[in-house]
Amino acid sequence: MEEHMGHVIPAPVTTKGSVEQVWFPKNCDIDILDNGRTIRDFIDIKIKELGSADNDEPFYVVSLDGIFEKHLRWRTNLPRVKPFYAVKCNNEAAVLRMMSALDTGFDCASKVEIQLVLSLGVTPDKIIYAHTTKPLSHIKYACTHGVDTMTFDCEDELLKISRCHAKARLVLRIAVDDSASKIRLSLKFGARLESAAQLLCRAGELGLEVIGVSFHVGSGCTQSSAFKLAIADARRVFDMGKLLGLQMSLLDIGGGFSGIEDCLVEFEEFSEVINGALEEFFPPDSGVQIIAEPGRYYVDSAFTLAANVFAKRVIADDMDEHSDGEDSSPDRTMMYYLNDGLYGSLSCLINDAAHTNIEPYLARVVESSEQRFRSVLWGPTCDSIDKVTDSCWIPELNVGDWLLIDNMGAYSICLSTDFNGFERAHIYPVVSTKTWHTLNLSEIYNIRQ
Ligand SMILES: Cc1ncc(COP(=O)(O)O)c(C=O)c1O
Known part of the structure; x- marks a missing residue:
């Protein structure tokens, strides 16, 4: 043919x-x-x-040592950031088991990914359902299996979540400048900063709890400054929340880190910029827990x-x-x-x-x-x-x-x-x-x- x-x-x-x-x-x-x-x-x-x-x-x-080495490198360079491995990147049993042995969290995008991770004996509090557009049945599944932390970026998603997972712990995903990335995700996902305050209010009206903010600078990010800009944007949303009486406690800096050695920007450079931005906008005494959703970096x-x-x-x-x-x-x-x-x-x-x-x-x-x-x-x-x-x-x-x-x-x-x-x-x-x-x-x- x-x-x-x-x-x-x-x-x-x-x-x-x-x-x-x-x-x-x-x-x-x-x-x-x-x-x-x-x-x-x-x-x-x-x-x-x-x-x-x-x-x-x-x-x-598959070199499990390679995954272990990446984890050690992560912990050395980003000690404040807990990785939630992005299952979508590679959901092989050998990989997920290794991540579980390394005690990472998991970023799941669907019911099946949640099932896979739970079937390993991982507790639901170690899962973030990090997809802003979720089928109703998947939200229900998350609810009945204790997966409470999930992202959203618009009012319609809030309405769905309020219908079937009223106890969800929500994370507002914002769109950030991803122009330096090979795969731009903010074209498809993420609330604009201008609508963030309104969404936080709407969540409150619906009786939903918003615990934090997330972003993704895009997969295959080629500029470390993208993280600094995005972390600064997230700070603005935290400040908006404060004015509305919200005490948010989670910042999710997404994925985007390369997983190969001869990449344009080394992981160490990303880390330095991220650590600096966290120190400036979310210092340790802010009490904000920092997580990330690396996929390709690990595998x-x-x-x-x-x-x-x-x-x-x-x-x-x-x-x-x-x-x-x-x-x-x-x-x-x-x-x-x-x-x-x-x-x-x-x-x-x-x-x-x-x-x-x-x-x-x-x-x-x-x-x-x-x-x-x-x-x-x-x-x-x-x-x-x-x-x-x-x-x-x-x-x-x-x-x-x-x-x-x-x-x-x-x-x-x-x-x-x-x-x-x-x-x-x-x-x-x-x-x-x-x-x-x-x-x-x-x-x-x-x-x-
Ligand atoms: C919501 C979300 N988190 C994490 C990832 C993983 O990104 P990466 O493999 O670039 O680290 C992706 C990739 O598309 C994603 O959409």
Whole structure:
């Protein structure tokens, strides 16, 4: 098929109606990296194992140490800010269990996300239902399961909440300047400052309690000053509330932090600006609790995807634009078909504006003397939009070879589909012996036999 098949449709979540029915294995299998084994060693072994079993499915390796390191970095740099992990970013059991072991809170966007988190034994007070537009049935579900903290940004939402969750603890989400972010969320969500006082009054009239203010500077934020401006805006809303007799006690600074190392602005720079702004506008003696909703920060770099070349075509170029006339630029293009693509793990290339660049590399060692060929990497489906990279220069691959792609943890698995019957990548969580013992993970993971 040569036609673009339209947008990626996320695969249905494997959950059902109530907490009891949520599909989540009681325990989650994990591999321990003992005797100095590294993640690369694990990947190499896994590739051999799969090869000998004629298994050519794509897979992820998840470094739980990577998630732990991110958490330690968060605590060191933002000691006043409690993270509520944004489940939407990656709702894999291994990840959510790790977050629970790290005692983070959770930002849930829907009933199913709340179900998933509660099914891990997380108490409802550790959940913020951080979606401003909520279906009535989801609000009712939150109410009956004790999830009280939730965001809103308009009067209609207040009316819905007053109908079915009168004891909700509300957080007013404000729109902030998100022009420096790759995904602008304030276009869709958040009350303007001009309407904030009116909304606070309306909540009071309806007998609803507003406990704080939230914002999101946009996902993939590229300027730390965005946080300072947004925190200053939040202060203005707190002051409006004070004039109305409200004692708000929660500030939620949202997400937006990059999860990869070579990003434009380092986490440490964001932290410095945030800490400074908090000191100025919400000093510790203000009594305001500060939380955040990081998603990609925690998981992006922890996931490496391994994809297999299951088909290959060699195309003779009529005219090789890249040729410099030397033997090293052969006049043919290699077409490789991978077992994962834009309808699978790599849907981020279309659906996540903050993740536009991926750098696949060969799982095997490449000698510098090896000849490189212009290569196009395709995903497995019949759709021609399913193209992973247009042109990369790599040594010749054979059917059965594996490519690796780093930084694949954010908005990848959760957006992948089984279009054309290609299954979602299998997930192998791994952890070092040290982290295993430090966090006492034996209570929540099974060691894979
Ligand atoms: C309400 C809310 N909170 C948190 C997040 C997580 O953002 P990020 O992954 O950029 O940290 C998002 C992402 O869309 C969001 O909409």
